[in-house]
Amino acid sequence: MPTPLEQWVDETARHTHPEKVHWCDGSEAEYERLVREMLAARTLFELNQRAYPGCYLHRSDPNDVARTEHLTFVCSRQKQDAGPNNNWMAPAEAKEKVGTLFAGSMKGRTMYVVPYVMGPVDSPYSQVGVEITDSPYVAVSMRIMTRMGRVARERLGDSDYFVKGLHSLGDLSPERRFILHFPEERTIWSIGSGYGGNALLGKKCHALRIASWMARDEGWLAEHMLIVGVEEPSGRTTYIAAAFPSACGKTNLAMLIPPASQKGYKVWTVGDDIAWMRPAGAQLRAINPEAGFFGVAPGTNSKTNPNVMATIRKNSLFTNVGVTPDGMPWWEGLEDTPPEAIDWQGRPWTPKSESKAAHPNSRFTTPARQCPSISPEWESPQGVPISAIVFGGRRATLVPLVFQSFDWPHGVFLGATMASETTAAATSKVGIVRRDPMAMLPFCGYNMGDYFGHWLGMGGRVADPPKIFRVNWFRTSPEGKYLWPGFGENLRVLRWVIARVHGEVDADETPIGYLPRPGDIDTRGIDVAPDVMRELLAMDRAGWRAAAGGQREFFQQFGDRLPSEIRKQNEQLVRRLGG
Numbered sequence: 001m002p003t004p005l006e007q008w009v010d011e012t013a014r015h016t017h018p019e020k021v022h023w024c025d026g027s028e029a030e031y032e033r034l035v036r037e038m039l040a041a042r043t044l045f046e047l048n049q050r051a052y053p054g055c056y057l058h059r060s061d062p063n064d065v066a067r068t069e070h071l072t073f074v075c076s077r078q079k080q081d082a083g084p085n086n087n088w089m090a091p092a093e094a095k096e097k098v099g100t101l102f103a104g105s106m107k108g109r110t111m112y113v114v115p116y117v118m119g120p121v122d123s124p125y126s127q128v129g130v131e132i133t134d135s136p137y138v139a140v141s142m143r144i145m146t147r148m149g150r151v152a153r154e155r156l157g158d159s160d161y162f163v164k165g166l167h168s169l170g171d172l173s174p175e176r177r178f179i180l181h182f183p184e185e186r187t188i189w190s191i192g193s194g195y196g197g198n199a200l201l202g203k204k205c206h207a208l209r210i211a212s213w214m215a216r217d218e219g220w221l222a223e224h225m226l227i228v229g230v231e232e233p234s235g236r237t238t239y240i241a242a243a244f245p246s247a248c249g250k251t252n253l254a255m256l257i258p259p260a261s262q263k264g265y266k267v268w269t270v271g272d273d274i275a276w277m278r279p280a281g282a283q284l285r286a287i288n289p290e291a292g293f294f295g296v297a298p299g300t301n302s303k304t305n306p307n308v309m310a311t312i313r314k315n316s317l318f319t320n321v322g323v324t325p326d327g328m329p330w331w332e333g334l335e336d337t338p339p340e341a342i343d344w345q346g347r348p349w350t351p352k353s354e355s356k357a358a359h360p361n362s363r364f365t366t367p368a369r370q371c372p373s374i375s376p377e378w379e380s381p382q383g384v385p386i387s388a389i390v391f392g393g394r395r396a397t398l399v400p401l402v403f404q405s406f407d408w409p410h411g412v413f414l415g416a417t418m419a420s421e422t423t424a425a426a427t428s429k430v431g432i433v434r435r436d437p438m439a440m441l442p443f444c445g446y447n448m449g450d451y452f453g454h455w456l457g458m459g460g461r462v463a464d465p466p467k468i469f470r471v472n473w474f475r476t477s478p479e480g481k482y483l484w485p486g487f488g489e490n491l492r493v494l495r496w497v498i499a500r501v502h503g504e505v506d507a508d509e510t511p512i513g514y515l516p517r518p519g520d521i522d523t524r525g526i527d528v529a530p531d532v533m534r535e536l537l538a539m540d541r542a543g544w545r546a547a548a549g550g551q552r553e554f555f556q557q558f559g560d561r562l563p564s565e566i567r568k569q570n571e572q573l574v575r576r577l578g579g
């Protein structure tokens, strides 16, 4: 008797007509063989093997360099269940339309069957998925990003309970590109893209869109969050989960290195992009479902993020970066003096070129276990206890460096009202402020009104829910210079967060929440003048009144799916602002 997995693979092969079917076992030998084949096919290029052993460059199609939100759909049976935050197609219509594109789409290609576990192999909270793909780049990337191969098949056994992901490169045309989610069937169909969150289906499609739907049904949270443990000189470690929109600093905060002035602190990385959090005892506990980092290259260097620079020195893939004549990867911001290079599209590039050497959304794919700051708890089956949740956007104005919510419902409101400037992580205009509740706008697999309700309810499921904060590292001067040094210095803000969690520091009560008192954020050893600090921590009453109006308008689209508590929070804010 074939297992449910074998049946599905057979059925899919009959529809997509691959030349061969390869079941991935996840072994080193298999990885090396796939790499050799891609080198021969010139879909991978060797980087300098002395400086970057086991590292390779991949160039994706120039039309296929970021997530495509307008081609991403939630195909729930009821349109209202997808909500105004998702594109929707009826399941039958979607299968008809996109099924045609899959017909024969793998002709002449190998079909890889990629079983994977999201989460530590022996955690009760982990999930099995299987991605069928005709891209060897996806197969090797999945080996870095997940626990892939035999371990997953062993965990699955002959069960039919797994997330089914079907992926084909198709013809890579954006006209025939679709990323479809069928949450009621725990199924994903993706065609026409070989890049990032569109193609590595364990990541955004499974671990966020499908998982968020499951989490609502089962009473947990699947979130776009890093997880970090901050160890103080006393030896106390406090775990924080933080949601920032794409390319707004999660990987950097997850791997923060305390500056020399912050003696005795250690920061431990548990995850850099996704957190699955469950009530357990009195607390929420979080696991990182991933096994690797798919991180933004530009801006990364040995000053801003030395930990990730060490992580990516071996066994890593680089996608759409530039490369120097001696085979070193290159991107904007790597070093002060740019070299001559070949750009991300394989064209000669010089520092005088108008264009960029690396695509702004160029990325590295690297194993988490290579990270010098990886937490000893990162694969703990029970996860780590979360004491604080932090929401942070990229905002040039208005939003203070840090503030705290009054309580859980107000904290949910702070997450729900987050807005951030768009970045190159998705194909659309960059630098536009858009509302991105909980950094989940592109990733919440169901109606966001219901999602707010689910969040509100989660606070009551544990005796000791995390304290909730907002942060903003991205305030700028009128000349466009960052007011806050950011990166490692963000530890100074986390110290205030931790002190608040443990009830060790007072705060000013303001209409928007609790703000630090002057002097409560340590600025010794950094060049932040007292008046700049005052500006970073100011509550701009007129600005917040206008913002509250914008919030109200944003919430209207959810109609009667919006919890009345959220509307009430908005009204209370307006009242506190005296408007």
Ligand code: GTP
Binding pocket: 244, 245, 246, 247, 248, 249, 250, 251, 252, 253, 272, 273, 294, 295, 296, 298, 299, 300, 304, 425, 473, 474, 482, 485, 486, 487, 490
């Ligand atoms: P995704 O992988 O898309 O989810 O991104 P992310 O949230 O992990 O963002 P990441 O840490 O990769 O940072 C994105 C960009 O923001 C990089 O260019 C960083 O150099 C920059 N950045 C990160 N932290 C800070 C900060 O504290 N201050 C400033 N000014 N820039 C930062």
Ligand code: SPV
Binding pocket: 066, 067, 195, 196, 197, 198, 203, 204, 245, 246, 247, 273, 294, 425, 426
């Ligand atoms: C993001 O956009 O939040 C990412 C990159 O982490 S991708 O996997 O392409 O979605």
Ligand code: MN
Binding pocket: 224, 245, 246, 247, 273
């Ligand atoms: Mn992300």
